[in-house]
Amino acid sequence: MGRPGPNASPTLEQVARAAGVSRATASRAINGLPYVSEKAREQVAHAVEVLGYRANQVARSLATRRTGSIALVMSEPGNFVLSDPFFARVLRGIYSGLSGSQLQLVLLMTNEQDEDGFARYLCGGHVDGALVVSLHGEDPLPSLLVEAGLPVVLGGRPLVRVDAPYVDVDNFNGACLAARHLIDTGRTRVATIAGPADMAVGMDRLSGWRRGMAGTGFPTDAVAHGDFTVEGGAAAMRRLLESHPDLDAVFAASDLMAVGALQTLQAAGRRIPEDVAVVGFDNLDIAATASPPLTTVRQPIEEFGRTMTWRLLAQLSGEAGLPPSILLQTELVRRESA
Amino acid sequence: MGRPGPNASPTLEQVARAAGVSRATASRAINGLPYVSEKAREQVAHAVEVLGYRANQVARSLATRRTGSIALVMSEPGNFVLSDPFFARVLRGIYSGLSGSQLQLVLLMTNEQDEDGFARYLCGGHVDGALVVSLHGEDPLPSLLVEAGLPVVLGGRPLVRVDAPYVDVDNFNGACLAARHLIDTGRTRVATIAGPADMAVGMDRLSGWRRGMAGTGFPTDAVAHGDFTVEGGAAAMRRLLESHPDLDAVFAASDLMAVGALQTLQAAGRRIPEDVAVVGFDNLDIAATASPPLTTVRQPIEEFGRTMTWRLLAQLSGEAGLPPSILLQTELVRRESA
DNA sequence: CTGAAAGCGCTTACAG
DNA sequence: CTGAAAGCGCTTACAG
Numbered sequence: 126m127g128r129p130g131p132n133a134s135p136t137l138e139q140v141a142r143a144a145g146v147s148r149a150t151a152s153r154a155i156n157g158l159p160y161v162s163e164k165a166r167e168q169v170a171h172a173v174e175v176l177g178y179r180a181n182q183v184a185r186s187l188a189t190r191r192t193g194s195i196a197l198v199m200s201e202p203g204n205f206v207l208s209d210p211f212f213a214r215v216l217r218g219i220y221s222g223l224s225g226s227q228l229q230l231v232l233l234m235t236n237e238q239d240e241d242g243f244a245r246y247l248c249g250g251h252v253d254g255a256l257v258v259s260l261h262g263e264d265p266l267p268s269l270l271v272e273a274g275l276p277v278v279l280g281g282r283p284l285v286r287v288d289a290p291y292v293d294v295d296n297f298n299g300a301c302l303a304a305r306h307l308i309d310t311g312r313t314r315v316a317t318i319a320g321p322a323d324m325a326v327g328m329d330r331l332s333g334w335r336r337g338m339a340g341t342g343f344p345t346d347a348v349a350h351g352d353f354t355v356e357g358g359a360a361a362m363r364r365l366l367e368s369h370p371d372l373d374a375v376f377a378a379s380d381l382m383a384v385g386a387l388q389t390l391q392a393a394g395r396r397i398p399e400d401v402a403v404v405g406f407d408n409l410d411i412a413a414t415a416s417p418p419l420t421t422v423r424q425p426i427e428e429f430g431r432t433m434t435w436r437l438l439a440q441l442s443g444e445a446g447l448p449p450s451i452l453l454q455t456e457l458v459r460r461e462s463a
Numbered sequence: 464m465g466r467p468g469p470n471a472s473p474t475l476e477q478v479a480r481a482a483g484v485s486r487a488t489a490s491r492a493i494n495g496l497p498y499v500s501e502k503a504r505e506q507v508a509h510a511v512e513v514l515g516y517r518a519n520q521v522a523r524s525l526a527t528r529r530t531g532s533i534a535l536v537m538s539e540p541g542n543f544v545l546s547d548p549f550f551a552r553v554l555r556g557i558y559s560g561l562s563g564s565q566l567q568l569v570l571l572m573t574n575e576q577d578e579d580g581f582a583r584y585l586c587g588g589h590v591d592g593a594l595v596v597s598l599h600g601e602d603p604l605p606s607l608l609v610e611a612g613l614p615v616v617l618g619g620r621p622l623v624r625v626d627a628p629y630v631d632v633d634n635f636n637g638a639c640l641a642a643r644h645l646i647d648t649g650r651t652r653v654a655t656i657a658g659p660a661d662m663a664v665g666m667d668r669l670s671g672w673r674r675g676m677a678g679t680g681f682p683t684d685a686v687a688h689g690d691f692t693v694e695g696g697a698a699a700m701r702r703l704l705e706s707h708p709d710l711d712a713v714f715a716a717s718d719l720m721a722v723g724a725l726q727t728l729q730a731a732g733r734r735i736p737e738d739v740a741v742v743g744f745d746n747l748d749i750a751a752t753a754s755p756p757l758t759t760v761r762q763p764i765e766e767f768g769r770t771m772t773w774r775l776l777a778q779l780s781g782e783a784g785l786p787p788s789i790l791l792q793t794e795l796v797r798r799e800s801a
Numbered sequence: 802c803t804g805a806a807a808g809c810g811c812t813t814a815c816a817g
Numbered sequence: 818c819t820g821a822a823a824g825c826g827c828t829t830a831c832a833g
Contacts, residue, residue: 134612136809136810136811137811137812138811146820147819147820147821148810148812148820148821149812149813149820149822150818150819150820152811153813153819156812160818160819161818162818165819179586179587179611180583180587180810180811181525181588181809181811182583182584182587182588182589182811183524183525183530183587183588183589183810184525184588184825185587186825187519187521187522187810187811187812187824187825187826188810188811190825192521192589193580194584194589220572227580229580229581229584230571230572231569232569232570232571232572233567233570234558234568234570242531242565242567243567245517245518245520246520246531246532248517249517249518249519249521249523250520250521250522250826251520251521251532272515273472474825474827475826476826484804485803485804485805486804486805486828487803487828488802488803488804490828491828494828497802499802500803503803518826518827519825519826519827521825521827522809522825522826522828523826523827523828524827525808525809525810525825525826525827525828526808526826526827526828526829527829528809802833803832803833804831805831805832805833806829806831806832807828807829808827808830809826809827811825812823813822813823813824814823814824815820815822815823816820817818817820817821
């Protein structure tokens with residue numbers, strides 16, 4: 126393969142020779158292991174400096190079976206994730222959880238074109254583990270990774286059975302709190318704008334709402350689905366208004382959908398909260414700046430990212446007795462819309 | 464290191480044994496190389512299937528000195544990039560440029576905590592090359608990568624001399640077009656809201672504006688700097704209005720800043736474009752939906768990402784005589800604001 | 802078409 | 818504290 130060109134990276138071999146020690150000693154010195162004489166340590170450090178040596182991580186990985194990096198896998202078309210404020214905050218939490226760990230975070234987005242290269246990359250030893258977020262429907266990716274022996278932590282409860290731990294927000298309970306708040310404040314005809322039926326987060330918030338309504342004797346048939354966007358929320362609200370014109374409250378499964386609902390309701394001449402009370406979910410910035418300010422269910426987004434990371438790191442370090450799933454608390458934030 | 468556990472990934476050695484061939488033949492069969500008998504090919508394929516073999520990419524990389532992946536490095540705090548519509552489109556262009564290449568794109572964000580691990584990752588052989596975008600000031604990263612021998616393509620002209628090719632948009636000419644359009648439509652007191660002074664894109668749009676104004680005899684002293692955000696644009700506009708109340712036109716170096724300028728101007732009772740003409744830069748969606756719709760300079764964002772990718776791939780495949788830099792055309796888009 | 806062997810650049814028991 | 822040697826899992830001239 127040709128001899129080392131002028132700009133070939135120096136190898137450990139060359140460092141060792143320059144320092145007058147063996148490869149083994151050079152390796153130990155570089156990695157800060159004990160049992161290296163002060164003299165050897167200095168000579169190696171000097172040689173590294175002079176040669177501009179950088180360890181070949183690939184070779185190191187092959188020997189240690191560790192890569193020093195983990196992946197964050199996003200099962201969404203990139204451009205969607207990239208403009209979602211939710212993910213930006215999850216990411217911040219992940220970085221925060223990673224700080225001090227010496228691990229590099231590598232982001233991967235599913236690229237329609239090349240599902241295969243994707244799995245090959247992850248299962249091929251490039252990373253020590255993976256965080257998988259925003260799963261849709263019955264995405265087979267998690268199972269694939271788990272079967273390949275890759276440590277995986279899922280962000281959000283998976284819809285299908287898969288033998289991987291997950292961290293989730295207590296969507297069920299949060300939605301239940303929202304429904305109860307509406308009931309407790311005197312509402313009797315409560316509708317909901319649910320999330321997509323192919324995502325656990327959508328399903329859990331719908332079940333939670335049903336649980337909150339249960340036993341009140343009030344009907345729970347006013348349900349419309351949205352796609353977590355403002356436009357989707359507005360459209361769902363229009364449908365609800367048509368099918369259930371007597372509604373006096375609505376729980377939207379996301380703040381963005383709640384904002385859309387607000388628009389539709391106001392356009393229809395309904396006063397918020399006098400005529401219709403509105404509760405959202407997420408507690409994004411937009412909830413506080415909406416008009417009227419939105420009563421909503423807070424979920425700890427950064428904490429969500431941080432916890433996923435913690436869980437994966439714990440697994441990587443071989444900790445025993447780890448919980449198969451972790452649920453983060455949600456709480457009602459009261460503002461003016463309900 | 465213990466013998467292969469029950470869930471250890473099968474190796475090529477095991478596949479070869481199961482198929483009754485040598486490691487060399489198994490390798491050739493798996494990689495689709497010529498000179499493998501049909502029989503051997505079938506036996507290997509069968510063994511791969513049965514054992515669930517996946518090539519260890521790390522070992523393969525060590526042998527071939529290729530990783531099959533490239534990095535997209537973003538020199539911005541993650542949460543910033545993640546909510547920028549510009550980047551989402553650049554990313555789309557990159558993926559499009561990558562399609563059919565068999566290369567995995569890996570995203571890296573500079574993490575304040577760990578600059579070091581960052582360079583180690585990139586220079587340590589994890590990737591075959593890197594795309595570096597949104598450089599700030601005198602970021603030493605590109606030089607570092609280049610010195611380590613990593614093929615690099617920069618997105619945007621670097622402010623400091625660095626021996627790496629770059630792809631950029633013709634910001635200079637675009638800004639020049641904007642200034643000339645204002646002059647040609649009869650404006651005589653033209654201000655500009657420039658970008659940050661530590662980014663080439665900011666500087667180039669300012670120089671271009673100066674070039675466009677040159678020779679007209681009109682003054683070019685009405686300059687305020689913004690940070691490419693709506694708020695920054697609004698604040699800069701306030702300063703300009705105070706220092707140069709007689710201005711009759713303003714060129715903002717980004718659409719977001721132009722929108723901010725619009726807000727300030729309208730709040731001050733100036734009519735657009737009757738009293739003050741406004742031109743932006745970028746041609747984001749927001750330019751068309753602003754009121755009044757914004758005259759702006761279009762830059763081909765997806766094409767920008769696609770071209771960076773093309774340039775890096777060309778370099779990786781050893782193509783000769785590649786241009787050290789590529790400039791993408793910009794053009795004026797006329798709407799109502801000027 | 803095929804296999805034995807060398808090599809990619811590191812780490813790590815093992816025996817001093 | 819140190820070094821010779823084996824090994825991580827692959828690829829690829831080289832010689833059949």
